[in-house]
Amino acid sequence: MVTSAVRRFLPLLDDVAQDFCRSLRHRVETEGVGETGQRSMTLDPSPDLFRFALEASCHVLYGERIGLFSSSPSEEAERFIWAVERMLATTPPLLYLPPRLLLALRAPLWTQHATAWDHIFSHAEARIQRGYQRLQTVVGGASDGRFLGVLGQLMEAGQLSSELIKANITELMAGGVDTTAVPLQFALFEMARNPGVQERVRAQVLSSWQQASGSPQKALQGAPLLKGTIKETLRLYPVGITVQRYPVRDIVLQNYHVPAGTLVQVCLYPLGRSPEVFERPERFEPSRWSLDAASGGGFRSLAFGFGSRQCVGRRIAENEMQLLLMHHVLLDLRNFRLTVSSTEELNTKYTLILQPESPPRITFTTRSL
């Protein structure tokens, strides 16, 4: 995804990140314990992060907010969140069972999965119809430079049929929710158990923000430790634990002859934790990536894959996660300090994506600067 595209969708992500932080701060201030100005609340942030990722994806893809942070989201928004949750929860077991058998048995798992997808597709369909109407209402049928979301952009370009647009948008929607929500859990946990890192990142973000004249893009550019935090999180907790390829011709890899068509997997989890590749791999150290960039870096960061098949949502995901951390943890006059009661390693499990065995509970404390 090119820089001009990032510039266009960044404000949409920024809106959602700011709203999310406002709503969490309000919750900590009203439901938390402690004195005014230093209220704190301990919670499992995973359901909130899931809603954040869904709201952010919808805003970038459809150019519309769906209102998931409201205290009373619309019935449509609730049904949509149910459908996305069900679709994600029913996918892993279905990967190991033959679809024809499930279909013949009318297995409840299959029915739920299909119902969830039907709902997600009709949600996309409704947005596409609205998108066409919106495009017709703007001058001459063109958006006049305004960004109407990825959907609006695809419709405006007029190169794909509406069926293909629906399929692509829905694929992006499905691929972009828990893939960002879960690393955010890990990132908050690592920041919380590494207060020194948290302070260093915070100091850099504050100074970058002061020079950015309110531009989120400039603020991110001036705070490489934020990007380092995301890279470091994905080094230790890669969402997909392998990247796979089938070579189209015979190749030799480290003296092994690999015939064309053989499944070759790069195992990201052991790669990220190997002392042969990363110095002191057990340490959560975002600054290691600044040094890495200076030395060329090579293929050490492969969480989004590589080449022409690398993750198409990479720039959305990276910016979405950085903006959340920037607003959530680091900015605002009364920002949050994050802590955890135990600094023990998190156990993880792999079900389609790598996630914590049980989500970490994090203490959010508001503080004055």
Ligand code: HEM
């Ligand atoms: C931290 C977040 C994410 C990670 C770590 C991640 C990781 C990956 C990886 C490893 C691949 C395979 C790449 C390869 O084989 O070289 C992939 C593909 C893909 N991702 Fe992501 N992803 C993330 C977020 C997203 C988001 C936000 C979206 C949508 C907006 C998305 C949509 C896709 C799609 C559609 C593909 C298939 C691309 C293709 O086959 O050409 N991903 N992702």
